[in-house]
Amino acid sequence: MKGVYLVTDRELCGNRGVAAVVAAAARAGACCVQLREKTASTRRFIETAAHILTLLAPYRIPLIINDRIEVAQAVGAHGVHVGQRDMAPETARRLLGPDAIIGLSVETWEDVDAAQQLEVDYLGISPVYATPTKTDTKAPWGLEGVTRIKDFTRHPLVGIGGLDASNAAAVIRAGADCIAVVSAICAASDPFTATIRLKETIENAHLERGF
């Protein structure tokens, strides 16, 4: 998994709706979409997830559900992303099976260390920079943190938090495989062009890093 990883935010998507923003990012070549719903009812979350799963299918882009394992199960999404206050990744693995994508947010070095023993598919370095989108996080990792994790962990890395086209390249050069963004796409006036721009920036940085 390399490139642009979209994390949705219903409020930031505004009147155009989450599905329209996801569709634009998919057309523009996002590598992954994480549906994150913190206030929707379970039924609405499931309905939205089912709709977006159908929408992503032709692009073969995986749909990851934030936190809610049962929503992923209900619609047959490709995986889940869990934070340190969500279901333990071992339990998520047991419920979802070996083929599911399971991502885990790491906020402290203890989290990174513990993750070496876990069957997760990537670590979300959270947050790389401070962000107004998510306020319940710990101190930002910064570029040094990304490199320190890269040198230690066996897992692929997704940077998240305060990332956009202006700083994505540096985070890739520091060791991230993938750049997750919320507002850089959800709040963009043109999510399609915003995704294209991010994707190009990330691809160029990967080429500079030498793979």
Add this chain to the structure above:
Amino acid sequence: MKGVYLVTDRELCGNRGVAAVVAAAARAGACCVQLREKTASTRRFIETAAHILTLLAPYRIPLIINDRIEVAQAVGAHGVHVGQRDMAPETARRLLGPDAIIGLSVETWEDVDAAQQLEVDYLGISPVYATPTKTDTKAPWGLEGVTRIKDFTRHPLVGIGGLDASNAAAVIRAGADCIAVVSAICAASDPFTATIRLKETIENAHLERGF
């Protein structure tokens, strides 16, 4: 399922904690416990559920999880209770299998009618009376509503909403099999005695009804 069905409320349980209130109700002979957490993180919800499941085991009292199917799966709870804005009962049945207890809240006659086709284990008549504990409900069913549902449905009935020892007997006589309470136990100064009193009231009303 007949008798006192405790639905938990973390706030109303206060400093003594949800587990202490559940333990008291279990000792007093509650027939069922539904763990309802609307603000806890998924991890905390799972931890609480696991603890309460262990606590209930010696009494053989089933633990039902409100809304969150994945929490029930994670701990191996006996079932789930879903409302009309939660996961569809058919999906919950598919995920939990034939042996799980699945309860469904009915708020309108359309809900009651649709439930005839559903493999649910009971209907929660919600609310029987207006209640400050849950404010997103429709018009109260009242005793006439309970009887109307009893005469129509093939499912066992659990009354909920504004119920306590003063009105539980009337709801049983109207046709309910079980009385679900939140504040009548969670906010009681002595949850054990409150449960005993409710249980006796309900048992006497069942005897009057003739079974």
